[in-house]
Amino acid sequence: QVQLVESGGGLVQAGGSLRLSCAASGFTLSNYAMGWYRQAPGKERELVAGINPGGRTYYADSVKGRFTISRDNAKNTVYLQMNSLKPEDTAVYHCNRGPSIATIVAIPSGGQGTQVTVSS
DSSP states (O other), X not given: OOEEEEEOOEEEETTOOEEEEEEEESSXXXXXXXXXXXXXXXXXXXXXXXXXTXXXXXXXXXXXXXXXXXXXXXXXEEEEEEOSOOGGGOEEEEEEEESSGGGTTTSOOOSOOEEEEEEO
């Protein structure tokens, strides 16, 4: 059974940092592109960052230079380091997998995600 369990969210002031973790199980992490997308109330899912099996990364323009995605295949875990957070980063963050980075946001992960709230 495929499971993706996100953690690390919370309430932080603007300019602060958070590190999200995604614990994966039920599949071989190294075979998939992994990524994070976010969804704020009333808004569509937005791909934030992705990393392919070879380590190539993608970042949305809105987070470039502030967020860093990484993966530890041995620990079956994907991370999202978020620095210089802004109020507009407030959303529920979800981890997902796919055959490519582009597919990360195509289908909801089904997980609960982790809430990130940035106060001004």
